[in-house]
Amino acid sequence: MERLELKEVQKLEGHTDRVWSLDWNPATGHAGIPLVFASCSGDKTVRIWEQNLSNNLFSCKAVLEETHTRTVRSCAWSPSGKLLATASFDATTAIWENVGGDFECVSTLEGHENEVKSVSWNASGTLLATCSRDKSVWIWEVQPGNEFECVSVLQSHTQDVKMVRWHPTEDILFSCSYDNTIKVWADEGDSDDWQCVQTLGEPNNGHTSTVWALSFNTSGDKLISCSDDLTLKVWETDSVGMQPGGGFAPWRHRCTLTGYHERTIFSVHWSRGGIFASGAADDAIRLFVDNSESQVDGPLYKLLLKKEKAHDMDINYVQWSPGEKPLLASASDDGTVKVWDLVS
């Protein structure tokens, strides 16, 4: 088998505190549009990075500051790539619009009692979800004129909610928490009646400690979660979306990847090519691939490579870029963002 290597393309400096998260703009990286991503930090700012098509290197195009008064914990581009949502420890979520290269804060979402931990857009860009240390998950509807109206406040987690993620094709929301569970939320009626339809926890082979992040495969019939319990877990469902008779097909445990990590796994992301990356407190990045067809009774996924000392400190976030040949970006407590290329 060919030797693959994760090659450091660039180390991006600029943030003056730990970098918590980043998000690639989904509308970039194809049709000649240069790749763009946003990174957010404990320095209360968000930085916009754009690739130069002539030398493929990234440079900082904008710094979004003087809006959030505390750490910016998470950021997310709308599916069209026109709006950027940023979630902050100052209890607000800001919405930024790209107006000719300048980013303007066009709306501020208030409602959470304290630190907002994560923000996510649904596939059509009509709904936004946020979650917080106040244990609640909020769903917002995008209205004309950059207005956002709260649709529902969901309280079912018993602890800090770490991340929210919409299903890649359906309006089903997933949240994971310090209470060790993943919860699935759906609007079963037609009148903003959002309910927790499933809880993936210890009784269903779930995690035994904080669930930090989750990510879907492209078709949306599998998701992977990572945890403080040093494992990655893959979950699957028979069919996505609403069933003909109403209700949803439940998710079930497919396998647990254990023994690969010795420290907390903070981040996991599934590429469209089927490779998932993990970022952990041991400063390493690991890549895994599907192994289900190579041998009977073998592990369903195998370690493709481990990049030791990818950063000088904890890796908080990893994400694959859009485009033909995806790049991997990683954000770390060492205050840098690194861009990686998977080469043979």
Place this chain on the structure above:
Amino acid sequence: MDDPFDSSVNLEETHLKEGYDEGYSDGLVAGKEEGKQVGLKVGFEVGEELGFYSGCIHIWTSAIQIDPTCFSSRAKMAITQMQDLIHKYPLMDPEDLQVQEIMDSLRLKFKMLCSSLHVKLHYNGYPAEANDTQF
């Protein structure tokens, strides 16, 4: 067969029993009084919180009557839902299991409405804001 030490052997036990009985009846009285105070306090808190929501709903409903377009249809629905929940609250039956569930729903709906209407209203709760009140 009278044992002269019999009564002194049982002395401790007798006193213990007497003391227990006396303490038990005193405890009943004291506990009842304490329970009354706790009930009074909790009942007051529940009443105050429900009253607070009820007052907000009253104002918002009046505003809708004056200008039916002042709030979004989603906000208007939440106001109606809160109104129904307040009516449904079993005020006179604290042991009804619905009590907590209804209060939780009210609190969530209230948060949502405050966000929708862009108002910063906060029910601070009786114990925190009125600690100078004596009973």
